[in-house]
Amino acid sequence: MLNYSATYTDQYQLTMAEVYFQKNRHNKKAVFDYFFRKPPFNSGYTVFAGLDTLLDILENFRFTQEDIDFLYKQKLNDSFLDFLKQYRFSGDVYSAKEGEIVFPTEPVLTVEAEMLDAQLVETLLLNVLNFQSLIATKAARMRQVAGDRGLIDFGLRRAQSAGAYHAARAAIIGGFNATSNVVAGKDFGIAVSGTMAHSLIQSYEDELTAFRHFAEIRPHDCVLLVDTYNTLKSGLPNAIKVAKEMEARGQQLKGIRLDSGDLAFLSRKARKMLDDAGLQYVKIAASNQLDECLIKSLNEQGAQIDLFGVGTSLVTGQPDSALDGVFKLAAYDDAPRIKISESTAKITLPGQKQVYRMTGENGVFVGADAVCMKTDDTLERMYHPFDKLKSMNVKDFNKEPLLHKVMSAGKRLQKQQPLTSIQQYASNRIGQLPAEYKRFENPHIYKVGLSEKLNNLRNDLIHQHLDNL
Numbered sequence: 064m065l066n067y068s069a070t071y072t073d074q075y076q077l078t079m080a081e082v083y084f085q086k087n088r089h090n091k092k093a094v095f096d097y098f099f100r101k102p103p104f105n106s107g108y109t110v111f112a113g114l115d116t117l118l119d120i121l122e123n124f125r126f127t128q129e130d131i132d133f134l135y136k137q138k139l140n141d142s143f144l145d146f147l148k149q150y151r152f153s154g155d156v157y158s159a160k161e162g163e164i165v166f167p168t169e170p171v172l173t174v175e176a177e178m179l180d181a182q183l184v185e186t187l188l189l190n191v192l193n194f195q196s197l198i199a200t201k202a203a204r205m206r207q208v209a210g211d212r213g214l215i216d217f218g219l220r221r222a223q224s225a226g227a228y229h230a231a232r233a234a235i236i237g238g239f240n241a242t243s244n245v246v247a248g249k250d251f252g253i254a255v256s257g258t259m260a261h262s263l264i265q266s267y268e269d270e271l272t273a274f275r276h277f278a279e280i281r282p283h284d285c286v287l288l289v290d291t292y293n294t295l296k297s298g299l300p301n302a303i304k305v306a307k308e309m310e311a312r313g314q315q316l317k318g319i320r321l322d323s324g325d326l327a328f329l330s331r332k333a334r335k336m337l338d339d340a341g342l343q344y345v346k347i348a349a350s351n352q353l354d355e356c357l358i359k360s361l362n363e364q365g366a367q368i369d370l371f372g373v374g375t376s377l378v379t380g381q382p383d384s385a386l387d388g389v390f391k392l393a394a395y396d397d398a399p400r401i402k403i404s405e406s407t408a409k410i411t412l413p414g415q416k417q418v419y420r421m422t423g424e425n426g427v428f429v430g431a432d433a434v435c436m437k438t439d440d441t442l443e444r445m446y447h448p449f450d451k452l453k454s455m456n457v458k459d460f461n462k463e464p465l466l467h468k469v470m471s472a473g474k475r476l477q478k479q480q481p482l483t484s485i486q487q488y489a490s491n492r493i494g495q496l497p498a499e500y501k502r503f504e505n506p507h508i509y510k511v512g513l514s515e516k517l518n519n520l521r522n523d524l525i526h527q528h529l530d531n532l
Contacts, residue, residue: 069126069150070133072186077134080179081143089179094394094415096170097188100408103197103383107506108496110203110489111171112233113195114161117188118475124152124184154180156470159418161480162199162236162489163465164496166509168408168448169418169434171388173466178395185390194226195233197386201355201377202237203493207501208359209238213370215256216242217350218378230378235482236489243372251482258286258320258348270297274305278316282309286318286348294321294329295336303340318346318370326351327364334367346370354381356503401524407449412517413524421460428495429460430507435514445512455512 083089102109126134126147134144154176165171172192174181205214216234219227219242231247241254248255259277267273270292278285287305289298299319306316319337321329326349337345349361350372358371375381391411392400399413415437421429433445442462447453469476499507513521 067120067124067187068130069124069147069183070130071190072183074137076183076186077137077139079182081139083179083182084143084146085140090177091396092394093174093176093178093181093392093396095174095181095185095390096393096412096416097172097174097192097388097390098168098170099165099193099196099386099388100167101387102167103200103380103386104204105503105506106200106204107500107502107509108164108166108200108493109196109386110199110237110493111159111163111165111192111196112161112199112236112485113192113229114158114172114469115479115485116195116229116232117191118156118470119479120187120191121152121154121156121184121470122473122475124187126150150183151473152180152184153177153473154184154470155468155472157466158469159465160467160488162485162492164428164489164492165465166432166511168412169432169511170393170412170416170466173393173416174390175415189388189390191229193386193388194380195229195236196388197380197383198230198233198378199237199489200386201380202234202239203489204237204355204503205358205371205373205377206238206490207493208355208362209371210362212368213241213348214239215348215370215372216244216377217372217374219244221375222378227378232482234377236485238486238490239373253482258284259288261288261291261322264288264291271301271304274301275308278305278309278314282312282314285309285314285316286320286346287316288322289319289333290321290323290329294324295332299333299336303336303342306337306342306345307340316342316345318348320348320350320372321368322350326368327361327366330361330367331365348372350374352376359503399520399524401521401528403525403528410449410521410525412448412513413520414517416466416517418465419462420465421457422463422495423460426495427497428500428509430497430500431455431457431460431510431512432465433457433462433512433514434517436516436520440514440516442514445510445514446518448511448513448518455510457512 158172216231231242231244232251241256243257264273274287287302302319346369348370349368353373354376401413402411417435417437419433421431443458
């Protein structure tokens with residue numbers, strides 16, 4: 064796991080924390096909500112990821128002596144720095160399960176803590192959750208079109224530096240099978256996969272000898288890259304020759320990889336050549352700037368590809384590159400708080416809240432989540448968060464609470480889950496989502512509404528602030 068100290072933050076978090084401390088406001092109870100306003104990739108949903116990572120970091124979130132020495136140079140108050148020397152995160156965290164399918168405006172995670180505690184973790188929380196949720200959603204879209212074909216993360220060399228580390232984790236949550244990233248594989252228990260680059264073949268005088276040497280050293284996991292010189296006239300014939308030599312030794316060639324050219328055409332030709340040689344068991348892998356749209360197109364063209372290696376578009380979250388998740392104050396000193404904006408979509412939801420998912424008798428999501436007050440709230444009708452003329456009767460639906468307590472007084476309440484378990488949960492939840500919300504083009508908009516009590520509270524606070532103005 065990468066190392067994080069409490070200086071993994073923005074400077075303005077520290078300057079605000081200093082004000083809270085110096086004015087004795089730092090220990091007032093606060094509630095902050097994490098949510099986002101728009102799904103990435105024009106998708107109909109977002110896969111929530113990064114929770115386990117965040118909880119691990121929060122348990123060890125502190126300032127080292129090196130941090131304190133650096134902050135001293137930033138002219139922070141001495142008494143404040145003395146306080147930071149003893150600082151540990153001690154808040155409570157309520158969250159949706161990692162792998163949950165979530166939607167705009169609803170709280171996905173809530174921090175209830177002293178004001179200084181909650182403020183200091185904002186940047187870190189957004190950094191972890193926004194990125195991993197972005198990549199997990201991208202991966203889930205690829206899994207949707209790949210079906211039961213293999214998906215491998217090839218993104219380490221193309222990622223924004225260390226972002227590749229957590230991108231590999233998030234990709235597994237979204238449905239990938241393996242990664243080329245060795246350190247991520249080691250730390251997260253992910254299957255590691257890798258074959259060869261063109262340089263190995265180029266370093267030999269001829270392609271056949273390169274293939275033979277690779278097969279000799281890696282007979283248990285031999286995948287040959289066949290497009291260095293000519294895929295159909297050189298690479299595939301040489302791969303078939305080596306496969307037959309391996310058979311004579313009681314071994315099997317695992318696969319061949321295509322990394323350039325017309326992948327649909329070449330994969331069909333390769334499948335026929337391999338089958339004609341009696342090598343039906345040899346798999347065909349493909350790479351080269353793949354994304355969900357290209358994978359979908361390849362499948363529609365009848366490409367004979369068993370495994371896709373995806374790099375740049377996955378780990379950089381193309382074309383969006385960022386999820387617009389935010390962390391907003393909802394209560395302070397036991398009083399609800401609200402942010403008002405000329406843009407109605409940016410008006411926040413006050414108070415402590417719970418989110419309920421509506422499901423039918425068969426467990427399928429009905430396309431509606433409701434945000435309610437955390438206690439003493441009856442949910443029979445939900446109201447559109449920005450259009451006062453729209454509401455929906457939800458009285459007869461099954462209602463599943465999404466936010467669960469996952470950290471108490473700075474200590475996590477559950478052990479770290481295996482990524483395969485989180486992946487399976489995400490897959491199951493996506494399976495409960497009707498097809499119209501999973502379309503790549505013009506997906507249905509999942510309704511998120513407010514309970515009557517929350518809606519009234521928000522309207523009252525808006526009018527109160529406007530009257531004050």
